[in-house]
Amino acid sequence: MTYAQVAVYGFSEKVGLLSFPQREDGFEMTKPYSNQTASIIDDEVREWVGKAYKKTVEVITEHREQVAQIAELLLEKEVLHQDDLTRVLGERPFKAAEPTNYDLFKQGFQDEDDKSQAPAKNTELPDDDASPSLGEVVPT
Known part of the structure; x- marks a missing residue:
């Protein structure tokens, strides 16, 4: 990933805004840059990985x-x-300015839990005398 940042995406100040993507077929026998440029890329990647490792150790220790x-x-x-x-x-x-998709997803489940814990409406069947005739429309 770091190699791609340096050699493909141009994130390195030392290499610059050049892009050296690898061929998609994977049969690349030579690099599209000189040995000197390869050395610069390798040094830059080594430096970035070293800094990331050092920062990781500091955070874990802290x-x-x-x-x-x-x-x-x-x-x-x-x-x-x-x-x-x-x-x-x-x-x-820090807090996100807007809720993330995960927050919205989680909120949906909490809303469902709230609905399921709400007291149920009266679902008793009416007396036979009060039942509607066959011709009436009954809302459900």
């Missing part, structure tokens, strides 16, 4: 207790949901 709690919870439950992560990590430090 939040060691929470990482341990999540690991224990995973061993216990095997699958974690948003509520589990919120309980361990707390609310997100």
